[in-house]
Amino acid sequence: MRIAMNGVTGRMGRRQHLERSVLALREEGGIDLGTGTVLWPVPVLVGRDGRKLAALAAHHGIEHWTTDLDAVLADPGIDVYFDAQATTARERALRRALAAGKHVYCEKPTATTYAGALGLARLARDAGVRHGVVQDKLFLPGLRKLRRLADGGFFGRVLSVRGEFGYWVFEGDWQSAQRPSWNYRSQDGGGIAADMFPHWEYVLRELFGPVRAVQARLITHIPRRWDERGRPYEATADDAAYGIFELEGGAVAQFNSSWAVRVHRDELLELQVDGTEGSAVAGLRHCRAQHRSATPKPVWNPDLPATETFRAQWQEVPGNGDAGEGVNAFKAQWELFLRHVAVGGPWRFDLLAGARGVQLAELGRRSSAEGRRIAVPEPAL
Incomplete structure (x- = not known):
């Protein structure tokens, strides 16, 4: 072929x-x-x-x-x-x-x-x-483990999804940038919403249900960058996008996507899913879960130092040979x-699916510009 x-x-x-x-x-x-x-x-x-x-x-x-x-x-x-x-x-x-x-x-x-x-x-x-x-995100080991939990009914009724994605992309003046300069020019098709909202559309649809409404705020945090030849240019595209997505069935998803954030989490992409019966946190490769029956009872007391190691209270989800571990x-x-x-x-995973992703990015930009929640209709051929 x-x-x-x-x-x-x-x-x-x-x-x-x-x-x-x-x-x-x-x-x-x-x-x-x-x-x-x-x-x-x-x-x-x-x-x-x-x-x-x-x-x-x-x-x-x-x-x-x-x-x-x-x-x-x-x-x-x-x-x-x-x-x-x-x-x-x-x-x-x-x-x-x-x-x-x-x-x-x-x-x-x-x-x-x-x-x-x-x-x-x-x-x-x-x-x-x-x-x-x-x-590609659907084929990552961490998200495949998350999907296995969802398909098996582990979460019960899904209440919320919280996503954190991003890292610091250097401006290009004193350290070279990790991404091409066109990513930061709207006239060249750049912008993190255009890049990442299509990912969040298919991840949410495939794991938890289609997006039915969006409210977003798009920002250009770093207004001046330097291109591959060391020349300064005006960054006209958004380098951060903060979105709230309402899913069919009532769950709410929040995604922070940023090229102007320093990483303090286990992986560059991390999703937390909370449901009535259990919760899970997934990255690119790992997934950890906490069932309702094993959920501790934290008590809020700001006057005393925390004595619990919260991360240790979660159980690693095994690959079991079907999570695509070791496969690109x-x-x-x-x-x-x-x-x-x-x-x-x-x-x-066809061109109609691709159109849904572009639609969500476009409506996210419109939501940010107009400062309001916007419904997301289902595309039809």
Whole structure:
């Protein structure tokens, strides 16, 4: 299966999608489809910088690369088009791929506007192709353990979800930034709400229920940053987003997402879920739980030092061999998508799911601008 991979000279595209997913699947001998057939992924690198593409292809022994996207899409031997470009370039490229009849898989957000993202989903439906959007957080060991608790009824009625995500991204003046400068320019599709609200949409939907209303506050805490060449620029995109999401069924989720926060927690992403029967705290890899029957009875007394070690009162949730421990989350979803392209079957991580994420980010920005709660309708094709 030949896969045109556009945008893999960037950090995320190269590390997670090319090296740790597609090339890793090749190193494992391909994907056994269970019928005596092995699916062998063949990457074809696509991008704008021929020098970078040539170096990357030579480093990994990849035979084909090109800067001509139109030629790739016109090639009947290309089965799948994958896009990990900057967001502003994605919608146009995906439209061209769908018009060429290619199956498509892409990073999120799928477009800069909800109208554009929903339009892509409709084009894919009309083209009759298979399509997918990266929803990697669902395949992390910590969240897979959390899902097992939810599916098993551990929480009872879920009351609330509290999410903390982020870290300090250096401004780029005296220490280099860990993220590209376009992330901090709204005119280039940047902003943490555009980046992270699509994640929170699918995490909440898949584990606890769809978001039915949002109230958010978006902030640009650091107004001046320095780009990759050391030049100062005005940060016009939000670097922090504080959101309250009301879920179907009555649960309330609160997410703080920030690139201007210093980490004082076990992992860069941490979720706490509280229910009538139990609670759990999950990160990228770990998950700890406390059942109703084992919940201590804390007493508030600010006049005395705390004698309880609260973290020790929680039990580690085991992987039990089904939590994907030791498996890259991106690779896990790549394998599922390529199987879907090859043999079909149910698949819900599609361009409509991608549109829901863009919708939530767009409504979050509107909520912040207007200072009010906004209902989130269910998208329809």
